Amino acid sequence: MVSMRRFGWLFAAGLCHAPACSSTCVDDGAVFNQSLEACMTAGITASATEGSETDASESESDGPTMTAPTEGSATEGSATEGSNSNSNSNSNSNSESATITGGDGGSWCEDKDGDGFGDPANCVPSEPGEDPPAGFVPNDDDCDDGDEHTFPGAAPNDDPEACMTDADGDDWGDNTPTDPDAVPGTDCDDDDASTFPGSAEVEDPSKCMKDEDGDGWGDSSVDDGVDGGSDCYDSNADINPGDRVLYTATDNGEFLAIDTATGDLDVFASVDIGPLAPPYAVITCAISPIDATIYCSQSAKQILIVVDYCSGDTPIELADHGRSICGLGFLDDGTLYGVDSDGDELVTFDPGTGEVLGAKPLTVDGNGVNIQACGMAVDCVGERMLVTDGQNSRILSIDPETGEGTVVADIEEGQWNSVGLEFDPVSKQAFSNNGDRLFQIALDGSNNYMQLPELEQSINDLSYGPTCD
Ligand SMILES: [Ca+2]
Ligand SMILES: [Ca+2]
Ligand SMILES: [Ca+2]
Ligand SMILES: [Ca+2]
Structure with a gap:
């Protein structure tokens, strides 16, 4: 656990984002050209002394300074945790994202929230043919690695690519996401998978209604923000205005x-x-x-x-x-x-x-x-x-x-x-x-x-x- 927390913030605070590393590194505000490997290695090495107290048994990496993530990393790791006082660490202001692949000389990026998308701020170089470190994925596409429900394409019914939050799994994005990195979708209740645009398709094909009983008619009594329908009995599919x-x-x-x-x-x-x-x-x-x-x-x-x-x-x-x-x-x-x-x-x-x-x-x-x-x-x-x-x-x-x-x-x-x-x-x-x-x-x-x-x-x-x- 300890090792992973340290690992997390070292990379978050000290290293370049992979896309930045591919061309430039930023060191105390000074930008200089550097290869990806050199950049990453420099960062890792510079940070490694802080990680040296970690339990060697947790390491799965063949790199001398790498510390493998543990299961606890998904919840305990934080890109913003701790402050970095290591003068050798770099700061990175580049927030661009680009897809990179691992195992072929590219990078692995940490996936703390386990949604399959990697944190661009937590990437390590990979060698051809090697397996990724545990908890890492071959992309840096996550827009919020602290929320498993937020990632690009989370709400494909709204947008197959946009970074949205879909907490209830109905494939519609939260229309008022608390995540500042998420784009608002059209799900008016992202805590209820029976509420989304067109849920009550018989009554209205586009309004964001709740249809819990699945009869195509929207619940008549709903929370603020949800369109009210005319189904007085939304827990009973046999009673609705379509058959009365x-x-x-x-x-x-x-x-x-x-x-x-x-x-x-x-x-x-x-x-x-x-x-x-x-x-x-x-x-x-x-x-x-x-x-x-x-x-x-x-x-x-x-x-x-x-x-x-x-x-x-x-x-x-x-x-x-x-x-x-x-x-x-x-x-x-x-x-x-x-x-x-x-x-x-x-x-x-x-x-x-x-x-x-x-x-x-x-x-x-x-x-x-x-x-x-x-x-x-x-x-x-x-x-x-x-x-x-x-x-x-x-x-x-x-x-x-x-x-x-x-x-x-x-x-x-x-x-x-x-x-x-x-x-x-x-x-x-x-x-x-x-x-x-x-x-x-x-x-x-x-x-x-x-x-x-x-x-x-x-x-x-x-x-x-x-x-x-
Ligand atoms: Ca995520
Ligand atoms: Ca949703
Ligand atoms: Ca919903
Ligand atoms: Ca209904």
Whole structure:
């Protein structure tokens, strides 16, 4: 270890860069012509006295003054470590780089970071036919020998030759490299291999999005610097805007696709409710971001049911929870919430059993909210839970920790009495309905909304789910 550290700085501080040595050496500022070998040898010899304390057993070189690198050199060696007080050592201000080859009379250069590219400041001459010293490579191409992720061509998708940093190995270069020697690339998150330009190729072939589940749609909730997409469920490739339908469930087991442009309602799936009816009354549904399981509230029995409408199977009834649930929604962590319109509370469910785990009063400015009918949805872009307060014609964002609501949209619609709410991650707006009246509502604080064509019939709920195609 000791030997290598010394070796490292001797060459870094005392010797010419190989390209410089091929023509000139610099000695205390004076440039003089010298052959490569002479230059290198002079430097090595001049520096060798400092290296003489090293353990001879570590030496693999047949040169009398050479000290072989050890494994520790990759992390302990530093081109800037120590200061050189040897008056015979040269300083080198030449930072040019040129490819050189070893074993044929050229040079070997140290590769401390092990990326296959040699440090031009740490090169030694090679003799024809000889093997390189351990830790040396036959080129001097590294632009930062202290970072294995930074070298020429590290990010070939950005540039096959430029010196870039690609820490996450997706072949795109860090767009804000901390390494001053690296050229910025276009990877907006170089710590995440699922984030790069064109990652979400279906949604946008060029934006720098995150697509963790590889379905071609970008994660809707991302860190600063990353382009947000419209995939609310980026850990589940089966749920994305490429396969979704805005639907409502009916009391006869049918699922109706809602055409928001025309108001048409068309049956696209149905379940066999034979053993469950009567009474069977579904008034709200939500889909799990974890496994795409659909839960609905069966209001007549005050239970949750698990529905697989694509299979047509009879829904599975869960535990009697005894609540009047008018809205259901999952947060991204898989927690299932509901709104109890009798208790005016936000409740938390155990998705496994359908039992209520906890409840908090719904409030705005600390005052209780009288929920009569409601809709519930999760804004996966803003990562917030939305509940309609129909009596007051507004949409609230509910803090799940406290039950406290913040007004997100307040629309001039009198007794709106919304019974359905769903968030559209593509438009970033909400759909909400009161019976057969359907609205599209902005969630940006503008309170803008518009009424869409009247629905064919009055419905209870709005949800996105898979098309079953
Ligand atoms: Ca490197
Ligand atoms: Ca990268
Ligand atoms: Ca990346
Ligand atoms: Ca995705």
